[in-house]
Amino acid sequence: MDDEETELRNPFPSPPSHYTRYTNHNLKLLELLKERASEGVDISTLNQYDVLSDQTDVPEWPLATLEKPRVDWILEEGHYTVFGDTWFIKETIPSLAELGGHQLYPQDPGVDRRPALRSILRSLLVTYSKLLTSLLAPPPTSSSEGEPEWKQHLEWINVLAQNVMAAANDLRPVQARGNLELMMRRQLELRREETKTIHSKCDSLEAQLAELRQSAQSLSSAASANPSQGATSSSVPPPDPSQMSHEDVLRWAEELV
Template identity: 30%
Template sequence: MGDDAGGDPVGNTSVFPPPPKTYEVFTEENVLWLQVLQAELDRSGQRESFRSMAPEDRRALQTQLLQDASHRDSDGADDALRKDENVVLPDIDLLELMPPDVSWIEQDGGYQLFGQRWPIPEATPTLEQLGIPRMFPPDPFDYVEALRTLLRTMLFTYYQLTNDLLQPIQPYEASGGGSNPKAASGTESQELSSNHATGEKQHEDPEAGPITDSVTEVSTTRLKDHLQHLETTVINFQYLMNQLRPVQASASLETLLEEQVKRREEQTKVLRDKCASIRDAIEKLSF
């Protein structure tokens, strides 16, 4: 493929944001430096306060501890980090290599990932929280019957939508204020449309005043209402289906276990039949 106008090669695009570049700092040398830093923090008793420091203070303390550790053996890691008898300190914040504190995430009640907040424990928002009308009765109710009702509603709404689309072209409803009330009527709008179709010249009515550009033609909202109703029904249907996912998983697991037991019984029967045939053959040979 060719290049775009900016000179950058055209590649695959994705709606998801790219992963962070944190994985690039997980080199062998940085991991060894992290081991040295953790040992120095444990020795100085600053492991807990190291996370809560400001970035500038944390980097300064990190450099100081690593410089002190470079003058003595620290878990045997210095020999692997020396290059030409010179110690090269890392230029990154080694805190990025440390795993997050799970207790803080649980205390905060969630975590941020790709611009979204994920609560702990995971909670599914209700239709009321999403601002979507509820089209099934409150609990307790029969989920199967509710799904059938929503399915019939979807089919009927789709039938109405298709029926409206197959209807002949209807005249548009004129809307808009302006200084010409006569031009805003439906009859005048039809006359304007017929004049455009036949190529006739439009004549201004001196009593009604000049025709202004404020008159706009808008289509009926019937199709939009059907589409909105169909979308709401589909969302309710998907919501109920998601509520039944645990039941579906349990039933699938139960079916899988039953199939495993059935296969084992069949294999056991084959082995027993084979053993019985071998015993019969041995008995015949003994006589």
């Protein structure tokens, strides 16, 4: 019980517990059972204890459960069942007629449905107007007149609305394809904008490096042309300390700075 509760609380459930049965020993027993069985005999109907009496560790559960599913049967039937759920090989959206409804537009996707859908919308508006008129009419004087008119209009509106919703559901793959195209185009535009920004930044950095390189070359050429100019211009000879006052020392220090 504790293991089951832990399994239910686990957001990523473990594989089914029967996967532990697919051991090398059990698979060898399955192959041996198939070899010893008569041709055309279903191994699920055999008594595996009698057929494999000379083998050890024969499991209690039937070895036939280890058989691989028949892919040809799945392709022939068009669906398969896993843990009680039926999955179709080719996912299709059932039409309104297949679901038991009254379909008013053509089923063939190659046929233009717009004229039929326009007729459905016009009929829906006309029926809605008739429904309001029938609701404003005075109640019948006797109960032998049959089904009320407003109920008939309401049933027809229900049929028309089902057709509109079914036609809209048929267009969901087209809408998904269009949304995917728009998303991919937007991603492409964003990448182009990011690439353009990176290129402009690289061009700006290259221009700055070129200016710095040119400035360094100018300074090096100027220094090589006048090697003693910087030293003579920046050096200030100190005055004679015996003839200096306090103000002269401060002035001389400021000149050095």
